[in-house]
Amino acid sequence: MREKTNDLSFEKALRRLEEILRTLDQKDLDLDTSITLFEEGLALIHFCEQKLKEARIKVEVVLKGEKGFYLETLERAKDILKNDNK
DSSP states (O other): OOSOGGGOOHHHHHHHHHHHHHHHTOTTOOHHHHHHHHHHHHHHHHHHHHHHHHHHHHHHHHHHHHTTSOOOOHHHHHHHHHHHTO
8 A cells, every 4th residue: 555544645645546446457468466546445445434434424424413412523424434334
């Protein structure tokens, strides 16, 4: 993997995933390279899914605040996210 996923933004991870897909579409890749790229792609998919879940929770928190409901803290949102992954 070029960069650790912790150092990536969602957009950079998505661009790298697209690059991996284009590379995997080439027919002249050896098996080891294909597997390495596949593994990197899976890690990026999980990273992007996590970022999207976090964004969804943040939007829900903001909307609850806008509708006059109590505004959950970011820590509470993270707890929800952790329980969502179990």
